[in-house]
Amino acid sequence: MKTLPGVISTEAGRANGTSDTLEGVYDGYAECVKTEFNPTVTSIDRLMGHLFEIINPYSIDRQGEDVGRKYRTGLYSEDPMHLEEAEAFIQQREDHAKIAVEVLPLTHYVRSADEHQDRLERCPDDYCHIPKELLMKYR
Numbered sequence: 001m002k003t004l005p006g007v008i009s010t011e012a013g014r015a016n017g018t019s020d021t022l023e024g025v026y027d028g029y030a031e032c033v034k035t036e037f038n039p040t041v042t043s044i045d046r047l048m049g050h051l052f053e054i055i056n057p058y059s060i061d062r063q064g065e066d067v068g069r070k071y072r073t074g075l076y077s078e079d080p081m082h083l084e085e086a087e088a089f090i091q092q093r094e095d096h097a098k099i100a101v102e103v104l105p106l107t108h109y110v111r112s113a114d115e116h117q118d119r120l121e122r123c124p125d126d127y128c129h130i131p132k133e134l135l136m137k138y139r
Contacts, residue, residue, distance in 0.1 A: 001033050002118075003138040004050050006042025010035050012112040015076040016104065022113055030102075031070050034109065044085035048075065054130045057099045064129020074102030 002010040010033050014022075017029030037047065055063055055073045063071050075086040086103045090096050128135070 001035050001047075001050070003135075004037075004042065004047070005138065006038045006040075006046070008036045008038055012116040014070075014110045014112060015074070016107050017110065018108065020110060022110065026070065029070055029108075029110070030072050030074055030076070031112075032074075032076065032109075034111075044075075044082050045089050048086055048089040051075070051101075054134060055101070057095075057101050060100045066129065072102060073100070074104060076102075076104055076106040078106050080105075 001007055013032050013034050014029035015032040017027040019027040019029075035047065051073075057073065059073070061067065061069050061072050063073065075082070077083055077086075083103050083105065090099050090101060090103065093099065
């Protein structure tokens with residue numbers, strides 16, 4: 001997400017869990033990328049388009065080889081307009097009935113450990129379900 005036009009910053013984190021710590025048992029979170037963007041350059045609609053390039057919007061609790069509830073896909077925001085725009089993006093698609101992407105208010109966020117921040121820049125050969133050519137598309 002950080003290479004997309006209009007994106008100001010990104011941060012790996014956990015959305016909508018119940019704990020303020022990274023330790024302990026799974027608390028219902030979804031792994032996420034917190035994304036700050038300039039709305040004069042890009043929009044939720046464009047960001048959703050990019051998201052749909054890199055995820056399988058039909059998969060439930062899975063992206064690539066990563067399987068489990070924390071790997072569900074979604075858009076989580078504190079801004080109700082973001083949620084409305086994301087829902088509109090999904091509803092305008094002909095395949096909207098098959099899409100498994102959550103659109104929910106962000107109720108809780110925890111920043112992931114430093115080792116997960118900018119991981120592919122530091123460890124370019126690590127596993128990622130996104131093809132490298134797609135990762136480099138907007139650089």
